[in-house]
Amino acid sequence: MEAAKDYYVMEHDTKFNDLDWSLPKIPSKPYEYRTGILGYQETSRKINICEISTEPLYAKFKRLLNEWRKESMLMSSITDMVMLQSYQTIIGMGPAALRLILNELKHNPDYLFYALEIITETNPILHEEEGNLERMTKAWLKWGRREGIIT
């Protein structure tokens, strides 16, 4: 399977209107759009993601997550962890990654909260919960259920 190529993120902002946002030449293979992405794309307020990739979204997320876990294993610095390329690429997946991240938190909690915070521009973690993996996970799962992203 061909590796993921690019995500084109187009902000709906007038300052970008003059830029050339045309997509590259369409490959002969049909795009593999998935309803989950398009579903979120329609409801996203700020970001519209056009995925041009043959790697399924879930496979890409798991690949990046595994890379990140391996690279960050010995790091105590959350700041360094979230700056790793694999983590930044997960953030770059945008709203399409939300359900994947939240489902991952359900089964294998980890420090994915910064990615959620950047993508959603919200923070459901109370000050007294900061640093407590279990409580931060619960706060985000509660948020995800309230927003209807996970069950």
Place this chain on the structure above:
Amino acid sequence: MKYLLSKFPGLTVNDCNIESDQDKNYNCIAWAAEDTNNYWWPLNRGYWPAGVQRELTIDAFIAAFSTKGYSVCENGLYEEGFIKIAIFAKDDGTPTHAARQKSNGRWTSKCGKYKDIEHELDALCGAIYGNITCYMKKPT
């Protein structure tokens, strides 16, 4: 063990004991402060003691450990009646790691989200954690 030896060239099989399973609930800073419930870090929603400045500086880390009764001292030599910690930092002064001295004079570290190990203090100096920039101690 093989994994740790590959990452920290200063560690040797004879000088390193693994003392716990992998645990993501706390990190080295928390372990040095004897807290296994929280992941201590001043930024990015980590736990940080109330009233201490949330910044990536040695001064902020010294202030954080001061809330646990530690004060700055000169070296990491074992002193009867005291617990010591060592704070590691990169060349630019950014803190990366902390280790705590045990009653046998050796040091214990939590390696990120990985395991607790007992080791010689200098064994963790290098590319990953940088070097020791500060020692602190408190009465036992």
